[in-house]
Amino acid sequence: MDNSLLGNLLILFGLSIAVIFVFLRIRVPSIIGFILTGILAGPHGLGMINAGDEVEFLSEFGVVLLLFTIGIDFSLKNLLQIKRPVLLGGSLQVGLTLALTYVIAGFTGLAWNKAIFIGFLVSLSSTAIVLKLLDERAEITSPHGRNTLAVLIFQDLIVVPMMLFTPFLAGMPEGATNVEVAGILIKAISLIIFVYLSYRWIVPKILYQIAKTRSRELFLLSIVMICLGVAWITAELGLSLALGAFLAGLIISESEYSHEALGRILPFRDIFVSFFFISIGMLLDISFLIDNLALIGILAVSIIVLKAVIGGIASLILRYPLRIAVLTGLALAQIGEFSFILSMTGVEYNLFDQIAYQIFLNVSLVTMALTPFILNSSPKVADFFMRMPLSDKIKCGLRSAELEVISDEKSSMRGHLLIIGFGVNGRNVSKAAKMAGIPYIILEVNAETVRIEKSAGEPIIYGDATQDAVLEYAGVREARVAVIAIPDAAACRRITSALRGLNPNLHIIARTRFVKEVSPLYELGANEVIPEEFETSIEIFSRALSEYLIPRDDIERCIAELRADGYKMLRGLSGEATAIHRLEQELPEFKVVTLRVHEDCLLVGKSLIEIEMRKRYHVSILAIRREKGSIFNPGGEDILRPGDALVVTGQIGDILDIVPLLRRRKLRDKPII
Numbered sequence: 001m002d003n004s005l006l007g008n009l010l011i012l013f014g015l016s017i018a019v020i021f022v023f024l025r026i027r028v029p030s031i032i033g034f035i036l037t038g039i040l041a042g043p044h045g046l047g048m049i050n051a052g053d054e055v056e057f058l059s060e061f062g063v064v065l066l067l068f069t070i071g072i073d074f075s076l077k078n079l080l081q082i083k084r085p086v087l088l089g090g091s092l093q094v095g096l097t098l099a100l101t102y103v104i105a106g107f108t109g110l111a112w113n114k115a116i117f118i119g120f121l122v123s124l125s126s127t128a129i130v131l132k133l134l135d136e137r138a139e140i141t142s143p144h145g146r147n148t149l150a151v152l153i154f155q156d157l158i159v160v161p162m163m164l165f166t167p168f169l170a171g172m173p174e175g176a177t178n179v180e181v182a183g184i185l186i187k188a189i190s191l192i193i194f195v196y197l198s199y200r201w202i203v204p205k206i207l208y209q210i211a212k213t214r215s216r217e218l219f220l221l222s223i224v225m226i227c228l229g230v231a232w233i234t235a236e237l238g239l240s241l242a243l244g245a246f247l248a249g250l251i252i253s254e255s256e257y258s259h260e261a262l263g264r265i266l267p268f269r270d271i272f273v274s275f276f277f278i279s280i281g282m283l284l285d286i287s288f289l290i291d292n293l294a295l296i297g298i299l300a301v302s303i304i305v306l307k308a309v310i311g312g313i314a315s316l317i318l319r320y321p322l323r324i325a326v327l328t329g330l331a332l333a334q335i336g337e338f339s340f341i342l343s344m345t346g347v348e349y350n351l352f353d354q355i356a357y358q359i360f361l362n363v364s365l366v367t368m369a370l371t372p373f374i375l376n377s378s379p380k381v382a383d384f385f386m387r388m389p390l391s392d393k394i395k396c397g398l399r400s401a402e403l404e405v406i407s408d409e410k411s412s413m414r415g416h417l418l419i420i421g422f423g424v425n426g427r428n429v430s431k432a433a434k435m436a437g438i439p440y441i442i443l444e445v446n447a448e449t450v451r452i453e454k455s456a457g458e459p460i461i462y463g464d465a466t467q468d469a470v471l472e473y474a475g476v477r478e479a480r481v482a483v484i485a486i487p488d489a490a491a492c493r494r495i496t497s498a499l500r501g502l503n504p505n506l507h508i509i510a511r512t513r514f515v516k517e518v519s520p521l522y523e524l525g526a527n528e529v530i531p532e533e534f535e536t537s538i539e540i541f542s543r544a545l546s547e548y549l550i551p552r553d554d555i556e557r558c559i560a561e562l563r564a565d566g567y568k569m570l571r572g573l574s575g576e577a578t579a580i581h582r583l584e585q586e587l588p589e590f591k592v593v594t595l596r597v598h599e600d601c602l603l604v605g606k607s608l609i610e611i612e613m614r615k616r617y618h619v620s621i622l623a624i625r626r627e628k629g630s631i632f633n634p635g636g637e638d639i640l641r642p643g644d645a646l647v648v649t650g651q652i653g654d655i656l657d658i659v660p661l662l663r664r665r666k667l668r669d670k671p672i673i
Contacts (some may be wrong), residue, residue, distance in 0.1 A: 012278055015041055015048070027136070030130045031337070032369055034274050038281020045286060062272030063341055064245040066226045069269050070156055071249020072262045084448050085147055090154020092314035093332065097123040097307060112321065113169040117351045120162045120298055121343055121360065122303060126336035126368055127152045129150050133375050135329070138513055141423075142488035143445045144327035149331060159338045163243045163345055164188060170349035187237045191247070194233070199251045207257045214265075223261045226252065226615055228487050242341055280340055284365065288358045296359065300366040304374070310332040319447045321464030322395045323491075326382040332368040332375050379490050388469075388652055416440055418479040419466045420448055420495060421486035429483050431460065441474050466494040468502060478500045484510040484526075489517050493524055500525030553660075560652045592622070592649045599642040609636030617658050619650035 019040070020033035041048045042151035050344030098119035104286045119269060130148060131140065139145040203226060210222045227248045252258050289296060312329030316322070344361055352360070386395060417433050417440035420428050426442065431442040442460040444450050448461040463470035463488075476482070482499050484492050492510055499508050510526045512518065518529045538559055545555050597603060603611060614620050624631040624638065625645040631638055640646075646662075 005054055011048050012037065012041060012275075016274065016278065020431060021144050026370055028369075029132050031128055031277055032124070033156070034277035035281040035284075035365060035368075038278035038550070039284050039286065040281075041278070042282030042284070044282075044284060049282070060241065060273070060276075062269070062276040063242050064227065064231055065265060065269040066276070067242045067245040067341075068231075068249040069262060069265055071246040072253050072258050072265070073249075083221050085150035086154050089147060089314055089318050090151045090158070092317055093151050093311050094155060094158055096125045096310045096314060100306065100310065107538060114351055117166065117169055118344050120166075121339040121346075121364075122307070122335060124155050124159060124336040124339045124342070124602050125152060125307070125332045126334050126371065127156055128337055129334065129368060129371050130331050130375075133372060138487060142486070142487075142491070143320070144331065146446075147318075147320060147324065147328045148331045151311070151314070151328070155336070156338065160243055160246050162342055166342070166345045166351070167349055170351055191234065195230075195247050195251060198230075203251050204255050207252075207255060211257060216384075219257075219260070220264045223264060227265075228268075241649075276340075277337070280361065285358055289362050292362070296362045296366060299359070299363045300370070303335065304362065304367055304370065305331040305595070316394070316449060319462070321445055321467070322388055322390065323464055323466060324445060326385050327378050330378040330381060333566055334371045334372060335364040336368075339364060395464070395469070414478050415480040416475065416478065418443070418471075418474055418482040420482065420484045421458065422446075422453065423485060423487070425485035426483070429485060439615045441479075443470065443474055466491055466498060468498055471498055471502055476506065478597045479503065479506055481507045481509065484508070486511075487513060490511065492517070495522055496524040553656075557653075557656055560656060592647065593655060594625070595646045595648060595655075595659065597640050597642060597644040597646060601638050601662050603661060604642050605639060607637055607639050610636060611640070613648075613658070617661075619648050619658055620656045621646055621648050623647040 016034060018038040019037050019584070020030045022032040023030060023036075039045045043049075098116070101119035101122045102112075102115045106112065110118070130152060133480050134140045134145050134148065138571045206226075207219075207222065210219055213219075227245055230248035230251070231241045231244035232572055234247065235241050252261050307671070308326075308329040309333040309385060310329070311323040315325035315328045320328070340361075341351060343357065386445065395575055417429075417438050418441045419429050419433075419440055422430070422442050422444040426444075430440060430442060442458060443458055443463060443465045444453075445462070445464055447462055450460050453460045461470070461474055463473065465471060465474075465484075476499060484495050484499075486495075487511060492512060496508060496510055499506055507528075508526045509528045509530065510521045511530050511532070512521060513532045515531045515533050518531050542555055542559060546552075608621065621634060621645075622632075624634050624640070626643070627646065628640070648658075
């Protein structure tokens with residue numbers, strides 16, 4: 001079919017829209033949809049487009065923009081803040097994968113330089129697919145999500161020296177001279193000097209003058225010119241366009257214009273990058289896939305297992321618990337989009353023949369297509385490994401020396417607060433506990449966080465709270481309250497179940513991101529579940545009412561009523577959990593709260609029989625807490641003192657009515673005597 005470029009573009013856009021629409025409905029990443037579009041439209045599919053040169057040109061431009069935006073978004077300062085998981089975890093994953101792939105490829109009789117190059121390709125994973133799937137599952141901020149992200153960041157960075165080293169690999173076999181090797185090194189050093197000079201002096205001055213004109217068109221053209229200009233320079237030096245584009249982005253990254261440049265380029269990048277994946281699909285030979293289905297299937301499964309095992313081992317070396325290591329390894333088990341870019345460089349330098357290239361394309365696409373299914377099944381795989389007869393040190397990430405310290409720390413604790421997770425929520429809970437003088441122990445799976453906080457004096461323990469052994473070490477049987485403050489929904493459910501099984505009397509407060517998680521957590525035994533979606537909406541409407549000058553007391557009453565109604569609805573979704581939970585489910589307005597008696601309120605110095613709290617306000621005082629001792633089930637002769645903490649029970653509306661009595665001298669209604 002002899003179509004014009006415009007006609008080809010219309011075919012690709014129309015077909016990709018249809019394919020991606022279907023894929024999104026079945027929760028398959030759009031990248032796979034673009035690849036399928038290329039397969040269908042290409043010469044090996046329906047043959048709708050035969051003019052592949054134009055599409056290849058657009059795809060190459062897309063790769064340039066992709067690397068350019070990655071360079072802009074890269075921040076050396078931010079990298080140094082998470083340097084341990086990125087540099088150590090990433091280098092372990094890439095290094096071990098590269099080494100093992102090199103050994104295996106060497107046994108097949110490949111030359112050493114080609115074996116190393118295949119190791120480059122296999123070691124990289126798909127940043128786009130994995131991060132999209134983790135984001136949809138709300139797991140990017142989970143421990144295994146953060147660990148996966150750190151490794152992917154390292155992979156995105158290491159692809160640049162891999163591109164730089166590929167010509168060196170191609171030049172090393174017979175016929176290469178010391179002069180040629182020295183020439184490559186001189187080019188690399190010259191390029192680094194050029195990038196540094198541009199980064200420090202040349203580009204900032206140019207962009208400053210451009211920005212002064214306040215012309216968006218001129219700014220965009222200047223950014224594109226810098227991108228293409230540096231890419232052209234690297235191409236003239238015999239290096240890749242993609243490498244130059246990344247360096248161009250790096251030049252802009254630390255300037256005050258980086259965010260504006262990124263915002264201008266992103267829409268163009270998304271369009272042109274789609275052509276890259278479409279062009280990959282067009283290169284795929286379906287008949288080759290069918291003829292070599294067994295070989296491609298075996299290679300794809302072998303690579304998935306190899307990368308999953310190595311990713312898990314790298315995580316275990318970083319002292320992550322076994323469950324997190326398994327989840328991280330499975331998330332990194334596919335071959336990534338940067339491997340495609342690198343493979344084109346290999347073809348250019350004769351490190352790949354056409355048969356090897358077709359095998360690589362087919363195997364890579366199979367691993368990428370299986371990624372959504374692997375991630376969906378990864379929790380079950382992790383549970384399988386956790387049931388294996390392995391030591392607690394492997395399952396929980398603990399060391400023998402640490403277990404002795406933990407036992408010493410918790411031996412004297414009774415009725416303490418157990419905080420699981422030391423993010424923003426966990427830190428705030430620990431600060432409040434410290435201010436109130438409540439003993440507490442923290443459980444955290446980030447080894448670096450544990451090291452820093454332990455040196456600062458925090459009673460923090462490293463370990464996976466989904467494991468009974470870790471909870472036992474933290475004194476769960478002697479604890480009074482447990483707060484689960486982690487973003488991982490699956491882990492939160494496991495921890496809730498484990499806590500309830502180990503301590504039936506424990507008061508469990510669980511934090512979850514979504515309302516849909518409330519019901520499962522109550523069924524597993526949580527006493528209270530705080531969904532962030534619900535609480536965020538309360539905070540938003542509270543601030544909105546404040547802007548309309550609504551009195552604070554009215555806002556608090558509205559918040560209390562909304563919480564009572566909302567949590568009644570949420571609890572109604574769950575089954576029976578604990579006795580207290582069933583009581584709150586039947587009487588959602590029934591509350592037990594603690595109120596402070598202020599020094600200047602009119603109730604000070606009066607006995608409970610004078611106040612007649614139950615008769616006048618329908619609120620019962622269950623206990624009076626004081627520094628020198630508490631009075632439980634107080635009698636009518638007991639007198640209120642300044643600073644007393646009253647534990648009261650009643651309907652939420654009645655409790656709100658007595659709050660002003662404990663704060664003010666002047667009463668609005670209902671005289672005390």
